[in-house]
Amino acid sequence: MALCRGKTIFQTLVGIYKQYTPVSHFSTSHVLPNILKDREPSVQNPEELSVLCPDDKPLEKKTRIPARSEVTTALNYDPIVQKFINILMKEGKKEKTREIVEKVFENIKMKQIENYHKAPSEAEKAMIVTDPLKIFHGAVENCKPLLTLKTIEKGGSRYRIPVYIHENRKLRVGMNFIIRSADTRRRKVPLSTVLASEILLAYNNEGNAVNKKQQLHKECEAQRAFAHYRWK
Structure with a gap:
């Protein structure tokens, strides 16, 4: 392959690559x-x-x-559930991860129906949510933090300053709290069962995932004196 005059091998290869690679820019x-x-x-x-x-x-x-x-245009398509599957997935085993998440929703549904039949009065039965998607969305919403800590270097010293999080980042951090809380338990039960119980606890503002969010907020509160370094 002949090189173009005045160009290096790298520049020539990049030019050839751009000719045959579509650019996904809109x-x-x-x-x-x-x-x-x-x-x-x-x-x-x-x-x-x-x-x-x-x-x-x-x-x-x-x-x-x-x-x-x-x-997809399917009625059961949910972008937040798809994001949760992508975060939970390991080694590219998406089909297996999707089966785990479906089993999680099944366990949540069975648990809530059991609580519904055990409720003594009609008023308590009316307050029990049996839709696993609503429970999942509520659990993720309860685990989303408002602030996070960012490390910056100022005058040769490093400081951890509280900053606001973008909405997509909030969603990812909240899901990570749920997944890590389920993984850190010493369990001899399937992951789907542990995830289902953790999501139910997070839906009720309880559990390790919500504690992780509250701990992060406490750390941000402790570092509020360095918040002005964000604009310097």
Whole structure:
């Protein structure tokens, strides 16, 4: 292979690679794929239309970003559950991890139905949630931290300062709290059973996962004196 004049071997290889590799970059004028109906915003007046389409191009005529391979139009598709599966997965065994999560939801459903039949009154039965997806979402919401600690170097010394977390980062940290709390137990039972009990405890604002979040908040509170270093 002949090299281009004035270029190194690395630059030549990068140029050839770019010719045969598609670039997955989309401009800001592109919109998200309409996989679910609730993603399509309703436009009621021209003011909303101008906000959604700053370039005066109708929303229905804009180019849409292609959907990712794991996205589906199935009724049982939940992006938060898919994210939890990806975090829990090890060594690329996604099918096995999906079976574990399905077993977790089954255990949660059976446990809540058992509590429902044991409830002495109709008022207590009405307060018991039997939908495992609602319980899972509530558990993740209770485990999401508001702050985290970031290490910076100032004047030759290192400080841990409290900073706000992005919403996607909150979601990932909260799920990690649940998974780590289930893994740290000395268990002789399946992982699905331990995860189900940990999610139920987190849904009730109890358990090791919620304690991890509260401990992180206490550490952030202890380091609040160095919070101004965030802007320096």
